Amino acid sequence: MTHTRTKNVLTVLIVLAALVVLPYLLTEVQLNMAIEIAFFSLFAVSYNLLLGYGGVLSFGHAAYFGTGAYFMVFALKYVAGMPILPAVLVSGVAAGLTAAIVGFFCVRLGGSYFALLTLAFNQLIYAIALKWRSLTGGDDGIGLDKHDMYLPFVGNLDTMSTFTVYYLTVIIVLISLWLIRFFLKTPYGNTVACVKDNEERAAFIGYNVFRSKLVLFTMAGFFAGIAGALFAFFEEFVSLDSINMAMSTEVLFMAFIGGTGSFLGPVLGAAVFIYFTEWVSDITEHWEFFLGVLFVLLILYANRGIIGLIPEKIKNFWSPRSASAGER
Amino acid sequence: MEAYAVQAVHGVVYGMLLFLVTSGLTLVFGMMGVLNMAHAAFYMVGAYFTYSLVQWTGSFWLCLLLAPIGVGIIGAFVERALLRKVHTFGHAHELMLTFGIFYILAEVVKWIWGTYPLTVVAPDVLNGSVPFLSATYPTYRLFILLVSVIVLFILAFIMQKTRIGIIVRAAVFDNEMVDILGVNVQLVFLGVFSIGSALAGLAGVVAAPFLSTYPGMGLEILVDAFVVIVIGGFGSVWGALLAALMIGELQSFGIMLIPELALVFQFLLMAIVLVWRPQGLFGESA
Amino acid sequence: MRTTMKKILWAVCATAVLGMFLPAAVPAADEIVFGVIEPLSGPFKDVGDRYVNGAKFAIEQINAEGGLLGKKVVAAVEDDALKPAIAARKAKKLILKKKTKFIMTGTGSHITLSLAKVAKKYKVINLTYGTEAAKITGSAFTPYTFRCCLNTDQHSAAIVEYMVRKYPQYKKYYIICQDYAFGREAAEGFKKKFKEIAPKGARIVGEIFHPIATKDFAPYVSAIMASGAEVVLSGNWGTDLRLLIKHGASLGWKVRLGNYFLNDPLVLQEVGKDSIGHVAADAYMITIDTPENKAFLAKWATKYKDAPLAYRYPTLSTGRAYYAVRFMAEAIRKAGTTDVQKVIKAWEGMEFQAAWGKVRMRACDHQMITPGVASEVLPTSEYFDFPYVGKPMIIPAEAITTPPAETGNPRCK
Incomplete structure (x- = not known):
């Protein structure tokens, strides 16, 4: 037991150290991609709260990612002197509230109903973003104008520098991942997994199934919004592509390809996805075909995703614990 | 007054086309409990088959028969080789699988036929117009109406009056029991899925000359079809019919009265129905 | 089968990761x-x-x-x-x-x-x-x-200039555009230029925005026909352009369409004779x-x-x-x-x-x-075996240029 614990602490320290020195080892192009992988990781992990832990398939998660991204722009644009970190938080809260409203209608229904409803609400929110041109810029998109960031003890940071954006993104993503993990370990977080395994029994024991699911949905929305805010901060530009159905399916791909059965599977999935859009698209214009084939093969033969393909010995060393999702 | 009559007919025609597109989806969901996301891809493949068949044979009428059969065979393959494997994993996996197939087929279509729009010309007899009120009405739109109504009656007959319908519905309810009674459930599922796919193919054939054939056509119809299913109630033929007609009429009259909201008509309708009846108009409560 | 498949997938993934480290070409x-x-x-x-x-x-x-x-x-x-x-x-x-x-x-x-x-x-x-x-x-x-x-202002202006110069007898104009930023801007451009140079008694009888990727244009076409419009101005592209023309022709509309992207062989090849007489403009x-x-x-x-x-x-x-x-x-x-x-x-x-x-x-x-160029679709073309635009009218730059002060650009006074 203590042995495992030491190993875990050691692993965490190594990973943290690696993340700190990474910018000094990578080229700027690679660093840009590391940032993208970081916020997409958070997005995919938030999605996996639904798919892996909640056991429900959503086709509308981009709605919250996009809401977060747009609110990041609004916060910095319309509130004079808005500091960066509160703006990120505001974006997350806006996305979380949106998710709570949509979730109120969706989580009562399971299976295919849930999938369709989330898709339809995604379209509705997309339509609002498209129509409300004075606010969102419609399909032209809207630019984000950065200002410097002040941190106590550190001073002013140049937010145009890729280094700053990298550290900011990685720190926020790590904190978010830690919070999600922490929540899942709390007794309340445990009920969520319980609900997934057997809804009727959970209700019988006395859990409020509706509330558990709604909390999970809202939380997934909140963290998707944080990821969206980081996306907006990195891109300095937000358009409807961050809120449309294609983005919703991309996050499904990320989470499932990486592996819904473990906490960090979606992180791997985000990296694989970026890999596809970056390198495979250079080799063939039909990269989406190969992505689809990989997705279907994994569904058929390895439904714990790529992380499930890693030979047991290696995996056991890294992360002995994994969620029950996807284990069959 | 006449303007309203014309708009009403437009709405019926488009509504029935929408019904035709969703009919196979409704059939498969009603009988197998599988929401087939690949349906929209089957619809697109049907349209592209039509293009190629017209090029080879020169006959659009032949496509009405051959393209659905071709798509039906693809559907049979998907059910037998892929869908059956994940059946035990549950709904989420079936949904993801059919979505994956949609994604792959959409790419394959681009690979084979390219990305620019292809023209399918309807036979001359369907290209004209017939007198209607003080003006004329395109024959092809009436042809869409005719095909949809025929499909509607066949579908209603199969699902409610024949033994197959009873067996399949029983099989969904209790798979093993039906098996014991000596019915090959696997075969029935295979048949239903193929017919559902073939109906998607048929919709593709009918839509090809009307909506033109291009790579985005599947995705664009997917959302509309799903809204119809949600409003009508999952797996209900009559629900789908009513929902499709409502959307058709809403778009016809909506653009005369409140054009600003044309983009969100169907979603507003969906939201209203869901607040009132979460299981859809004709759905059994979930 | 399952394990073999897993091993194959694992091998593919590993190879793919190695591919990342291939050196990139440096200019x-x-x-x-x-x-x-x-x-x-x-x-x-x-x-x-x-x-x-x-x-x-x-x-x-x-x-x-x-x-x-x-x-x-x-x-x-x-x-x-x-x-x-x-x-x-x-x-x-x-x-x-x-x-x-x-x-x-x-x-x-x-x-x-x-x-x-x-x-x-x-x-x-x-x-x-x-x-x-x-x-x-x-x-x-x-x-x-x-x-x-x-830009949209110049493009819209070129179309309106052509219509008004060549067909001063038309009095009823209708605007139909896609309901998104580009469509709205195109419509603004049409209206701005029309207000400037409209022939006496000519007016815009209707303006409608339809969702992008509309499938059935019949309700819109019927509304246009009911208004008695002679000219339809549109910024549509892609399927929204092709279907507008096809559905319009099938319902027997008698209008002259002025559009941004009509002189595209891919569009005209599909729409064919339904496009004859319609007008396109560009640079x-x-x-x-x-x-x-x-x-x-x-x-x-x-x-x-x-x-x-x-x-x-x-x-x-x-x-x-x-x-x-x-x-x-x-x-x-x-x-x-x-x-x-x-x-x-x-x-x-x-x-x-x-x-x-x-x-x-x-x-x-x-x-x-x-300068802009504008022309209408003729039944035959020296280049293609389908109807295509003829020799264009050259519209001088002054006629379609947005004055600096109206660009919204702080550098322009």
């Missing part, structure tokens, strides 16, 4: 790299392909004529899948890895606006030869962005009757003589991309260096002879000031 010192960013996958691939062809053809010609500043120009083409985030990433890669100082796109105003952010950060030239949103050179202006195509058109254009066509046709019919001649988009890249190359030549600040200085206010006439880069907002 030679005696090369100037033009970064072309277009959708080369997804539904807009055919749009992107044609811009790439146009830009590449211009680069080939420049090299054939002895290069630029004694260096060879190379095209570095990247696929953005029409997503701003991917476009930005590819642009950064081109700038940092291939050391390009010139990035360009023609598809999607949101792509140009996203690239403008990248161009400003890394101080490179951001050229557009096809994205028309007014705010690119207006409220979202950056000094690094140059536009070598019409470039292959039917322009000048020796420069004839020479350009001849060169193009030699290279693409075996292409499918709709690709055998330049199109509105390849023509625009071609002349935009030539114009930029001349600006670089004039600056005598690829130093971005110097190229900007040289390009501002510079004049250039395009196939359709003299164009100028307006200094304050970096919008190309150009």
Whole structure:
């Protein structure tokens, strides 16, 4: 037991150290991609709260990612002197509230109903973003104008520098991942997994199934919004592509390809996805075909995703614990 | 007054086309409990088959028969080789699988036929117009109406009056029991899925000359079809019919009265129905 | 089976990861790299392909004529899948890895606006030869962005000018556009110009916006017919354009349509005789009757003589991309260096002879000031076996230019 614990602490320290020195080892192009992988990781992990832990398939998660991204722009644009970190938080809260409203209608229904409803609400929110041109810029998109960031003890940071954006993104993503993990370990977080395994029994024991699911949905929305805010901060530009159905399916791909059965599977999935859009698209214009084939093969033969393909010995060393999702 | 009559007919025609597109989806969901996301891809493949068949044979009428059969065979393959494997994993996996197939087929279509729009010309007899009120009405739109109504009656007959319908519905309810009674459930599922796919193919054939054939056509119809299913109630033929007609009429009259909201008509309708009846108009409560 | 399959998948993934570490090509010192960013996958691939062809053809010609500043120009083409985030990433890669100082796109105003952010950060030239949103050179202006195509105001104005000049007898105009930023801007452009030059007694009898990717246009067509409109003005493209014309013709509308993108062989090939008499306008058109254009066509046709019919001649988009890249190359030549600040200085206010006439880069907002060309679809064409636009009317630049004060650009007074 203590042995495992030491190993875990050691692993965490190594990973943290690696993340700190990474910018000094990578080229700027690679660093840009590391940032993208970081916020997409958070997005995919938030999605996996639904798919892996909640056991429900959503086709509308981009709605919250996009809401977060747009609110990041609004916060910095319309509130004079808005500091960066509160703006990120505001974006997350806006996305979380949106998710709570949509979730109120969706989580009562399971299976295919849930999938369709989330898709339809995604379209509705997309339509609002498209129509409300004075606010969102419609399909032209809207630019984000950065200002410097002040941190106590550190001073002013140049937010145009890729280094700053990298550290900011990685720190926020790590904190978010830690919070999600922490929540899942709390007794309340445990009920969520319980609900997934057997809804009727959970209700019988006395859990409020509706509330558990709604909390999970809202939380997934909140963290998707944080990821969206980081996306907006990195891109300095937000358009409807961050809120449309294609983005919703991309996050499904990320989470499932990486592996819904473990906490960090979606992180791997985000990296694989970026890999596809970056390198495979250079080799063939039909990269989406190969992505689809990989997705279907994994569904058929390895439904714990790529992380499930890693030979047991290696995996056991890294992360002995994994969620029950996807284990069959 | 006449303007309203014309708009009403437009709405019926488009509504029935929408019904035709969703009919196979409704059939498969009603009988197998599988929401087939690949349906929209089957619809697109049907349209592209039509293009190629017209090029080879020169006959659009032949496509009405051959393209659905071709798509039906693809559907049979998907059910037998892929869908059956994940059946035990549950709904989420079936949904993801059919979505994956949609994604792959959409790419394959681009690979084979390219990305620019292809023209399918309807036979001359369907290209004209017939007198209607003080003006004329395109024959092809009436042809869409005719095909949809025929499909509607066949579908209603199969699902409610024949033994197959009873067996399949029983099989969904209790798979093993039906098996014991000596019915090959696997075969029935295979048949239903193929017919559902073939109906998607048929919709593709009918839509090809009307909506033109291009790579985005599947995705664009997917959302509309799903809204119809949600409003009508999952797996209900009559629900789908009513929902499709409502959307058709809403778009016809909506653009005369409140054009600003044309983009969100169907979603507003969906939201209203869901607040009132979460299981859809004709759905059994979930 | 399951385990074998798993092993195979694992092997594929491992190989794929190794592929990441293959070295990338580094440009030679005696090369100037033009970064072309277009959708080369997804539904807009055919749009992107044609811009790439146009830009590449211009680069080939420049090299054939002895290069630029004694260096060879190379095209570095990247696929953005029409997503701003991917476009930005590819642009950064081109700038940092291939050391390009010139990035360009023609598809999607949101792509140009996203690239403008990248161009400003890394101080490179951001050229557009096809994205028309007014705010690119207006409220979202950056000094690094140059536009070598019409904006929506110019494009709409060219169509209205043609209609009013050629058919002063028409009194009832109707506007139908897609319900999104571009469609709204196109409609604004139509109304602005119409108000200026409308014949006596002529008026706009209706204006309607339909969702993008509308499937059934019959309700809209019936509404247009009920209004008694004689002219329909539209900024539609893609299926929204083809279906509008097809459904309109099938319901027997008797109108003359004026549209942004009608002179596209891919559209006219499909719509065929239903498009006869309708009007298209742009900056470039292959039917322009000048020796420069004839020479350009001849060169193009030699290279693409075996292409499918709709690709055998330049199109509105390849023509625009071609002349935009030539114009930029001349600006670089004039600056005598690829130093971005110097190229900007040289390009501002510079004049250039395009196939359709003299164009100028307006200094304050970096919008190309150009004459427009407009023409209507004739039953036969010397180029294609389907109806195509005839020889255009050249509309002088003054008639379609937005005055500097109305651009929304703080640099223009």
